[in-house]
Amino acid sequence: MRPPSAEACGRPLCTVGGSRVPLPPDAVVPANVPALVVVPPAYEGVEEQSLRLRTEEGVDVEARLLRGPDNSGVLAPAAPLVPGTRYHLEGNVPCSDGRTGQPFVAMADFTAGPEVALPTATATATGVLAQVDWNYGAIRVWDGGASCSSDIMGAQVTLGFTPAPELVPFLPWVHWELDVDGQTWATAPHGAVDASGAARPADGFRTMRDLLTVYTFCGNEPPGMPPSAMGLAPGRHVATLRPVLEQSGTALPALEASFELTCHRMCGCADGGYDTPISDPDADDGLPVKAKGCSQSGGGLSVLGLLAALRVWRRGPRANRP
Numbered sequence: 001m002r003p004p005s006a007e008a009c010g011r012p013l014c015t016v017g018g019s020r021v022p023l024p025p026d027a028v029v030p031a032n033v034p035a036l037v038v039v040p041p042a043y044e045g046v047e048e049q050s051l052r053l054r055t056e057e058g059v060d061v062e063a064r065l066l067r068g069p070d071n072s073g074v075l076a077p078a079a080p081l082v083p084g085t086r087y088h089l090e091g092n093v094p095c096s097d098g099r100t101g102q103p104f105v106a107m108a109d110f111t112a113g114p115e116v117a118l119p120t121a122t123a124t125a126t127g128v129l130a131q132v133d134w135n136y137g138a139i140r141v142w143d144g145g146a147s148c149s150s151d152i153m154g155a156q157v158t159l160g161f162t163p164a165p166e167l168v169p170f171l172p173w174v175h176w177e178l179d180v181d182g183q184t185w186a187t188a189p190h191g192a193v194d195a196s197g198a199a200r201p202a203d204g205f206r207t208m209r210d211l212l213t214v215y216t217f218c219g220n221e222p223p224g225m226p227p228s229a230m231g232l233a234p235g236r237h238v239a240t241l242r243p244v245l246e247q248s249g250t251a252l253p254a255l256e257a258s259f260e261l262t263c264h265r266m267c268g269c270a271d272g273g274y275d276t277p278i279s280d281p282d283a284d285d286g287l288p289v290k291a292k293g294c295s296q297s298g299g300g301l302s303v304l305g306l307l308a309a310l311r312v313w314r315r316g317p318r319a320n321r322p
Contacts, residue, residue, distance in 0.1 A: 019046070019093040021108035022172040022191020030116040030169050031083045035076040035247035037068060037173055037190045038091035038106050042205035046073030047103070050092035053077065055085055056109075068246060069175050070189050070206060076247045081112035119166035120250050126167045127197070129241050129255035132160035136263070139215050141229040142204040149204055154231060156215035157259045159239055161197040167252070168195045170245055174252075178211055179240040180232060186211045190246065214239065218263035236260045 019040050023029070029036075036053065040046045051073045053061040061077055068074035073091040081087065090107035119125035135158070138151040159178075163171065176188040176199075186209040192200040199211040208228040216231040241255045 019044075019095070019104065019106045020191070021089055021091075021106055023108045023110055027108070027110040027172075028113040028169075029081070029087075029110045029172075030114070031081040031112045032115040033077075033081065033170065033173060034245060034249075035066075035068075035074050035173060036089050037075075037246055038073040038089070038093075039189055039191060040071055040073070040093050041095060042203065044094050045071030046106075047092045047094070048073045050090075050103075050105075051075045052088075052090050054088045056088065061087070066247075068190075072190060074246055080115065083112050083114050085112050086110075087112060113169070116169050117166065118170070118245070118248065118250055118252070119164055120252060123253050124255075125164055126243055126253050126255060127161060127163040129159055129161050129239065129257040131157055131257055131259040133158040136218070139217075139231075141215075141225075141231075142202060142208045143226055143229060150229075152217055152221070152231075153219050154215050154217040155234075155261055155263050156213055157261055159212040159214070159241075159257060159259070161193065161199070161212060161241060161255070163193070163195060163197050167243070171195060173246045174243045175246065176211055176244070177242045179242065180214060180237050182240075185209060185214060185232075185239070193243075212241075214259065214261065216261040216263065232261055234261050234263060 019038065021036075021038055038046045038051065045067065048065045048067050051063075051065045053063055053075055055061065061081075063078055064076045066074040066076065075089065075091075086109060088107065088109050090105050092103040093106055095104045134155065136155045137153070139154045139156055140149050140151055142149050167174075171193060172191045174193070175190045176192060177184060178186045186202070186207065188199055188207060188211040192211065202208055202210050214232055214237070216234050221230075237259055239257050239259060241257075243252045243254075245252055
């Protein structure tokens with residue numbers, strides 16, 4: 001077993017690339033958007049008094065300036081935007097521009113579109129959540145105290161999120177929480193989920209777990225693992241995805257999906273698919289003949305294989321990691 005590296009895995013450098021206004025090019029924003037957001041680099045904050053919203057002609061828009069989740073900068077317009085008008089949003093982040101030495105300004109231009117009803121009418125108004133995949137193998141987990149990662153053998157379930165069309169126009173201004181059995185499992189900042197339902201992966205700094213992936217460890221856990229890296233117990237669980245539209249006075253409906261985590265091997269079949277989870281392909285467990293008859297391609301690991309594959313908690317400079 002390798003001892004921890006003496007090299008520190010400290011906080012990241014403050015880089016302007018870590019800050020953004022979570023808008024695509026040529027974006028159209030609903031005129032009734034409750035608030036606009038500038039997301040800062042990890043461990044930094046937007047100077048909220050630097051936030052500005054102006055029309056294309058340079059006219060300032062009256063708004064409240066607030067500090068939001070994860071030290072984001074939040075600008076809440078005092079009145080609805082004017083449909084068809086071009087706007088410019090900007091805010092300072094603490095990283096200096098290397099060429100000028102001045103604070104970096106995150107900015108974006110967009111067009112105000114018609115008002116859009118908030119997706120609050122039904123339980124599925126925000127979309128659909130469901131289990132879409134199960135995998136066994138190495139899982140990257142993050143040490144929130146030192147911002148290092150380690151690969152641990154385990155099983156993971158991927159949840160699929162399909163946003164409702166009514167939610168899509170507001171996605172840049174939504175931040176997220178995934179609860180499992182009533183406890184917070186993962187969070188994600190504004191704009192972390194796109195119109196296809198794909199979520200930004202965890203970076204080990206701002207977020208420690210992927211928003212739509214849950215896992216359990218299959219084998220001995222390395223000592224000293226922080227709570228932010230711990231897995232779930234094997235078995236059935238219920239996931240609740242909570243979208244929060246910034247500065248909205250009305251809560252968006254949460255989404256639920258049940259899933260099962262198991263370390264049992266999966267039987268790899270000739271058609272490339274997978275069948276019922278099994279603990280022993282030769283056991284008389286009442287499974288269909290098809291499940292027993294297919295080969296163990298990549299299915300479980302022997303005890304020796306598991307020990308060989310289990311990687312101890314490693315610490316190394318973040319810059320050296322892919």
